[in-house]
Amino acid sequence: MEKRRIIQVEEKVEPKLLIPLSLQHMFAMFGASVLVPIIFNINPAVVLLMNGIGTLLFILITKGKAPAYLGSSFAFLGPAGIVISQWGYPFALGGFIVVGFALCVLSLIIYKFGVKWIDVVLPAAAMGPVVALIGLELAKTAAETGGVVSTSPDVPIEPKNVLVFLVTLAVAVLGNVLFRKFFAVIPILIAIVAGYITALFAKVITISDLSKAVHVPFFHMPNFQLPQFKIEAIIMILPVILVLASEHIGHQIVTSKIVDRDLLKNPGLHRSLLADGISTMLSGFVGSVPTTTYGENIGVMAMTKVYSVQVIAGAAIISILSAFIGPVAELIRTIPGPVIGGISFLLYGTIGASGIRVMVDGQVDYSRSRNLVLTSVIFITGLSGVTLQFGKVTLTGMVLSSIVGMGLSLLFYAFEKLHMMNDQQ
Template identity: 70%
Template sequence: MERRKVIQVEEKVPFKMLVPLSIQHMFAMFGASVLVPFIFQINPAIVLLMNGVGTLLFILITKGKAPAYLGSSFAFLAPAGIVISKFGYPYALGGFVAVGVCGCILAFIIYKFGTEWIDVVLPPAAMGPVVALIGLELSATAASNAGLLEETVEPKNVIVFIVTLGTAVLGSVLFKKFLSVIPILIAILVGYAAALLCGIVDFAEVAAAPWFALPNFVMPKFNISAILIILPVLLVTASEHVGHQIVTSKIVGRELLKDPGLHRSLFADYFSTALSGMIGSVPTTTYGENIGVMAVTKVYSVYVIGGAAVLSIAASLFGKLSMLISTIPGPVIGGISFLLYGMIGASGIRILVDSRVDYGSSRNLTLTSVIFVTGLSGIALKMGNIELTGMVLACVVGMLLSLLFYVFDKLHLTNDQEEEGEA
């Protein structure tokens, strides 16, 4: 059976392919990325600008070896909302800058001490379910975007959702040649056409938007209380970043934690967050939607990611263009997300398969079981104004358990060592 050609990280792509592939990545991130500035009640143009700039900086700092698109981070919503209500948006920006600077310091610490600790605190039996949870816990978000969790589900939303998801699913297995690498873009366009026919697209804001406009720049203000409210998010975003880099490594078939190195990718991520806060934008993070696009299309080229970043910058300057893209309705975004988030979940299972995790071992069975239940149960751990839940809480629990098992091993207390000795 002929396999679809893989376009690797460093490969250049012909211009006639580069444009649609880049548009595909921009569409994949757009819906989620502009939602954050809408929640903060700021103009999304500044966010689109820094998403593009941050992504280009990420590619530069990681030497073009780690394909990733930086979009708006949802991890800051709760604490930043508190700061905005108490102090104002400029003070939230100060918190974003503080998190970015501390993250850069964390990257330097990892540079000095290496990443071997990851194998100790997150062995495959723990890392697999943690990575799977990145996609699985977002499944409800995909359904919510599609309008499928409302008390009364609109038939129009269901039709658009099914058309979009059906095109993406069938396209990923039936399309051939160039069409086989842009099934997400085609699904978005087909879904958008279905939305137009169903009458759920509103062009009023597009008509009112200016053709050209510079983003609104806002300088940060610093207050120690505001910073302390936002700073604990560092734990959340660091865990998320490690998980994204591991799942991307599995998809592209390279050890990105070693080359270009976790310290480089982490520094790039947090440098972008600090820079965003300095000019009035929201924090950035590597985006699961774009990881999902790479998994579906097998196109990993940083040139494609860079092209999407340039398009995002262009969209930030052309008001009507950014507003036109923002008219993509929820059922279309939800339909695409159903497939993309599922791909991330499957990547976590792939870690377990590729690592040949032995579930005859009590520790492996225990690790995977506890992590999955912790991540999917909905329980939360609150520490002041920060809340750990889902994948992040599961990651922390998995790390603590793995570290505990490592100590038990050193003390020769574990029963699987005893069984190996008897064998």
């Protein structure tokens, strides 16, 4: 039986594979990453530029040992939207810089005190469902982006969107189990191409759309903006650090499981957090949006078994170039929602399955009541839609469930030290 070859983190990739593999990563993150600047009503070109630069910095700071692509963070949408409406986007940039600096400070604290506390505050019975929720809570988003779920009763589901979504998803699924050799490592890219062609035939996009994209000026300069600082805006945005820290730890743990290495120890959680913080700060100084490690690209690695940081760096360089080359940026921008949704549908499910793997690899014993309670409460908190409001910051989904999981884990740890747990017998 032929087993798919794993391309490890430090492994070099032959040139004929490097470009398609890099494009695969670029396309996987594109839809979600440009959505944030569109919501903020800024030019996505500067975001593509800083995503690429941030990713290269991440690779440099983590010594090329942690494969991760940095894309636009959704965690800031709520508080930053309020700041923008009240004072303007430059004041949101000031808040982004302060949050990035706070992440750098947190990384120094972790460097000083280590990561053993993670096993106490988030044991496998808690971390497994938290990681799973990273993908599961995005399932509806993938379906809505793909046009197979109506966003409101007044918006009908278009059959042509469903067709493109299903073709994209089918090629991705079948490609992962049927493709061999060269094609076995680029099933996501092939699925995107198949979905794009189907979208042309189904007239989800038109030849006119392609013509407009190709005929834009070749050289395009991103629109840079300078930040401004206001204490009220900073206070409004700063609590997002809770979201970013939880998300980052979850992503690093699930990536560790995928590449079969403990990235929290080597290169270290302090290095990856530091890189994330510096990238977010730099983005704030030039008018971009905060960055974060991306679940879509983690999903690509899980599906293709290609973990090489060389490929991630290639995707980052393509992102940087596309920020300046007008036709490239516009062509990528024409990728329709049903194609992005079809790919995301599978990738988010893969992340959910990785959370289950955390519990399996951790040999969680569910005959112990503490483990059963931890997993149950975390799952139901994350999927129930329960929210907690702290000022302008809303905690819900994976972030709220991880905070609840940490609280319960610490409580159970204290009970165990006091010999009060009934499953210690």
